[in-house]
Amino acid sequence: MLEIENLHVQVGGKAILNGVDLKVEAGEVAAIMGPNGSGKSTLSYVVAGREDYTVTQGEVRLDGDNILELEPNERAAKGLFLAFQYPLEIPGVATMTFFKAAMNAQRKHRGEPELDMPDFLRRVRAAAKQLGIEQEMLKRPLNVGFSGGEKKRMEILQMALLEPRCAILDETDSGLDIDALRIVAKGVNALRAKDRAFLVITHYQRLLDHIVPDTVHVMSGGRIVRSGGPELAKELEARGYRGYAEERTTDEIASAGAK
Amino acid sequence: MNAQITPLRTPAEARLIDQFRASKAALPGNAAVALRREEAFATFAAGGLPTRRVEAWHYTDLRALMREARPWAPPPDASTVAAVRAQLDAEGPSDSVRLVIIDGVFVPEASDLDRLPAGVQVSSLAAALAEGRAAVVQHLAGPEIAQGDMAFALNAAFMRDGVVVEVAPHTDVRALVRIVNHRTATTATASAARALVLVGASATVTIIEEHVGEAGEPTQTNDALQFTLGDRARVEHVSIQRLPPGALCIATVTADLGARATFNSFAFSVGASVARRQLFVRCGGHAKTALGGVSLLNARQHGDTTLVVDHTAPAGESRERFKHIIDDEAVGIFQGKVIVRRGAQKTDGGMKSNALLLSEAAAMNNRPELEIFADDVICGHGATCGALDDNQLFYLMARGLPRQEAEALLLEAFAGEALDQVADEGLREVLMRHVREWLAARAASLPQSGFEPVGPAERGIIGNRDRTEA
Incomplete structure (x- = not known):
């Protein structure tokens, strides 16, 4: 479903990704x-x-389809979703207004009819309930004044509403206590499906105790350096990243030497 | 040795001098008013139209922006009155009471004089000046901080008419009182109206001041609105400026606040090519004022808000919150000065200006100023100025909103936060609708791919613009 092939990326002239290769299949x-x-x-x-x-x-x-030429909203309409590591606070934008705008923008882009109000409210209520999100939170401006845990739950709520084909979770566990982590993981697990792919990015193995992955990839120096099953996460937890971090240093020396 | 300096007159200044000579005998007022007019005109004649060298007018060089002084508009004829009246009637029934001024002349037959709320009296300013009514004449000078301002002085010299609204003490006026300043534009004319709102002790009233007009020839408007608040009186004032492109509009607001009075004033400004709004507010003891506004500027519009708040007695509280959204080559200006006099201890002042610039050529000038002569006060100010937040935009787009929709949502939120200062819900909705219309027009003028907007220079502008200041 998601295929990343030999991806090289620079920021401000500095190479950050140096040939990432990765495939995530539907249901994985x-x-x-x-x-x-x-x-x-x-x-x-x-x-x-x-x-x-x-x-x-x-x-x-x-x-x-290569999506690199598409705008972020076009990628979203194709079914891509990114749960942000640091969800943005948007003062003055009502949470529900935003949810409705996002859902309908995607539907419109796909040529589907807009949601009617009762249908929309029903979906939001059901998804919010599952994630333990109070109605009161939905009445506030988007993410404004929310705790780290609340923001992450709101990300998962949006994911549930937007029903993406491929979801990327960027360090969704950061800043979460164990209870919040369980709620978030439960929300994600409920969305696991045959036709949906997940890419879970994390620094710690802890999240993967709750969202058990099918495959684990180790990234270092801007590329995937090792791939395996869930057991690889356990191994990393025991040994740490030290071996991989050195490899990155070696890379940097190599690239510095090439200049 | 005194060097005699004879300033060179611009054509506009020379014309104003001729106009005053020719028309002063016909302008309404008894001898005392005529003397005030002479004094006011002398203030103007001594300095001429303000230039950038006049601190308060630094960013709005009126001498450069007002190349010509237009002839004074004739009183509206019957067909004009009928047309304006029909247009206002078409807005449908409402619980507001309107007072209509067309081209600077109060028009009773288009106004709701037959259904004024209890405790509210309205008369034409011209009549009050002709009678030399003491209660009116004594307030014409306004607070000390307004005296010496060129635009206010010019209005004092030339004011032809307007309204006097008196609210009896202890009256709680529920109906909104609208003062509609309508400008015709079949010919390029000037007008100067003045309204006085005299609010008795412990009375409450909401005043909506509108500056609207039809598109056409470039008009010049120099209006003034003066509030006098008795002790514990409360005024909610909302100003709406939606003049067509080409118009030059100077609107002066003065407010003199008695002890424990409250004056909240909000300005929504979207029209005119050159708009200068100035506020002069004097706070008595324990008086409170909250001044706010949102300006939406595009094409080559020039929007200036300049205010002075003068705390003359202890324990006053002032808040200023102004927001600008500036597109194309437009220029926004916010100058706020808060004065705390010796003895005005425990004054609490806070000033904030936030601007969003939507294009490379858009500009914002912020100048906050505090003059504090007391030693036990809390006063602060802050200003921000920048583009829409890329991170917020990306966040919204990543959830599926197209760029324009994401931008509009953020802009609406930015303006909406300012509109929260408007107490009346119905009015807030009307203003929000104007914001959405502005955003929709902006979206329509942008190509889908998000290139720079086209054709801003084709929209109207007065005179030659001098915009080198940053």
């Missing part, structure tokens, strides 16, 4: 783990279409 939950600065978040932003990145080589395909 893939985890990307790696040390800080390995390029995990950059990968999620580039796939979602953030502007400040320059793709120098490679392709990102969703259902076979």
Whole structure:
């Protein structure tokens, strides 16, 4: 479903991704783990279409189509969803207004009819209930004044409402206590489906105890350096990233030497 | 040795001098008013139209912006009155009471004089000046901080008519009182109206001041609205300026607040090519004022809000919150000065200006100023100026909103936060609709791919613009 091929990305002239190759199939939950600065978040932003990145080589395909030329909203309409590591506060924008605008914008882009109000409200209520989100929270401006845990739950709520084909979770566990982590993981697990792919980006194995992945990839120095099953996460938890971090240093020396 | 300086007159200044000579005998007022007019005109004649060298007019060089002084508009004829009246009637029934001024002349037959709320009296300013009514004449000078301002002085010299609204003490006026300043534009004319709102002790009233007009020839408007609030009186004032492109509009608001009085004033400004709004507010002891506004500027519009709040007695509270959305090559200006006099201890002042610039060529000038002569006060100010937040935009787009829709949502939110200062819900909705119309027009003028907007220079503008200041 999601295919990343030989992806090279620069930010401000500095190479961050150096040939990422990754495939996530429909129904699969893939985890990307790696040390800080390995390029995990950059990968999620580039796939979602953030502007400040320059793709120098490679392709990102969703259902076979290269999406790198598409605007972020076009990618979203094709079924891509990014749960942000740091969800933005948007003062003055009512949460429900935004939900409705987002859902209808995607539907419109796909040529589907807009949701009517009762249908919309029913969907929001059901999804909010499952994630333990109070109606009161939905009456506030989007994410304004929310705790870290509340913001992450709102991300999962949006994911549930938008029903993406491929969801990227960028360090969704960061800033969560264990109870919040369980709620978020439960929300994600409820959305696991045959025709949906997940890419779960995390620094810690902890999240993967709750969202058990099918595959685990280790990222370091801007590329995938190792892939395996869930057992790889356990191994990383035991050994740490030290071996991989060194490899990155070696890379940097190599690239510095090439200049 | 005194050097005699004879300033060179611009054609506009020379014309104003001729106009005053020719028309002063016919302008309404008894001897005392005529003397005030002479004094006011002398203030103007001494300095001429303000230039950038006049601090308060630094960003709005009126001498450059007003190349010509237009002839004074004739009183509206019957067909004009009928047309304006029909247009206002078409807005449908409402619980507001309207007072209509066309081209600077109060028009009773288009106004709701037959259904004024209890405790509210209205008369034409011309009549009050002719009678030399003391209660009116004594308020014409306004607070000390307004005296010496050129535009206010010009209005004092030339004011032809307007309204006097008196609210009896202890009256709670529920109906909104609208003062509609309508400008015709079949010929390029000037007008100067003045309204006085005299609010008795412990009375409450909401005044809506509108500056509207038809598209056509470039008009010049120099209006003034003066509030006098008795002790514990409360005024909610909302100003709506939607003049067509080409118009030059100067609107002065003065407010003199008695002890424990409250004056809240909000301005929505979207029209005219050159709009200068100035507020002069004097706070008595424990008086409170909240001044706010949102300006939407595009093409080559020039929008200036300049205010002075003068705390002359202890424990006053003032808040200023102004927002600008500036597109194309438009220029926004916010100058706010808060004065705390010796003895005005425990004054609490806070000023904030936020601007969003939507194009490379858009500009915003912020100048906050505090003059504090007391030692136990809390006063602060802050200003921000920048583009829409890329992170917020990306967040909204990543959820499926097309760029324009995401931008519109953020802009609407930005303006909406300012509109929250308007107490009346119905009015807030009307203003929100104007914001949405402005955003929709902006979206329609943008190509889908998000290139720079086309054709801003084709929209109207007065005179040659001098916009080198940053």
